[in-house]
Amino acid sequence: MKELFIKTERQRYWLQKLATIAEPIKAGATEVDEKAHFPFEAHRLLLQLGYPKLTLPMEYGGEGFTVYDMVLIQETLASYDENSSLSLGWTLGAVGEIYERKIWSPAVLKTISQEIMKGAIINRAASEVATGSPTRGGRPQTNAVSVKKGWRLNGRKIFTTAAPVLDYFLTSAWIEEKQQVGFFLIPKSTEGLSVEENWDMAAMRGTSSHDIVLQNAIVPAEYLVELVDQTNAKKVSGWLLHIPATYLGIAQAARDYAVDFAKHYQPNSLQVPISTLPNVHQLIGNMELKLQQARFVLYGAAEAYDDPARRPLLVNEIAVAKHTVTNLAIQTVDQAMRIVGAKSLQLTCPLQRHYRNVRAGLHNPPMDDMTIQKLAQSAIDS
The missing domain is CATH 2.40.110.10 (Butyryl-CoA Dehydrogenase, subunit A, domain 2)
Known part of the structure; x- marks a missing residue:
């Protein structure tokens, strides 16, 4: 399904580069969670890849990622380790927004861009x-x-x-x-x-x-x-879409684990794996539905923001994408845990980590109640 959203060879190239460090990042994710320490090894590997400069414009020496590009790579990184994704996602979003708006002085923009090229995190x-x-x-x-x-x-x-x-x-x-x-x-x-x-x-x-x-x-x-001021405080920023991209990545990881479990788990009461059961089919189908809904909303919002002709028309769409994707991601992880059953709560099972982490999205901006209030006000004012 995700293949559908890869639009350019450049995107594919960066996803392949990220894939080269996937295994060590995945391997460290459990320890990072258990010991509650920063994913330093993942951070080191991502710096070697040039991650901080991805959203820095090309004119400053960066890779010039669009919001769409950022969402694609952030979702993928989150499927390896959500802590790494959210941590560095804030830098990608901040750098993208800073250099898009260019409200800093040219001298400071130049100085900081040189630091970002060296791997600086902001x-x-x-x-x-x-x-x-x-x-x-x-x-x-x-x-x-x-x-x-x-x-x-x-x-x-x-x-x-x-x-x-x-x-x-x-x-x-x-x-x-x-x-x-x-x-x-x-x-x-x-x-x-x-x-x-x-x-x-x-x-x-x-x-x-x-x-x-x-x-x-x-x-x-x-x-x-x-x-x-009121002008820049209310300006829509598509760079915040790195947040729902991370939670979508968590949902994808949960889905992958649950489907693999269903294909291989066979209790002695059955002659075949549980993936053949109608109720498990229903749960897997529901996960696929939610992931597809989330992706079309997320990538649709990113694509609209990257289009200079459509960006001025955006009012609540970025917030709607965050609300929709985060809640669908939570529901997807829940469905995955229902497939795996009580084993999903074992501390050795990654689903219990995904379950805790995906809910953090509810508390990242913008919060659900603010999105709903703004949608209501827009309807009333129209």
């Missing part, structure tokens, strides 16, 4: 305990004050994915003197920046989404790279 640090997800509009408690050397920042960020390997933290803060929220580019070597390793979750345990603590951290004036 992610946004925007969530806080008091505000929850930044997509809900809460004002950051982290604050920035202008000083002679630039800006002084104080505060704490939560859910900073891939914290152990980030080279740059794109951090939101309230700027009292501007009465605006700004994003500051903070290098990991900045004095006053520290990582508090407190990520303790049942799902996506290997993303190491620790807290970031800022205590009188000073950054240069030019590293205030974005000011948030």
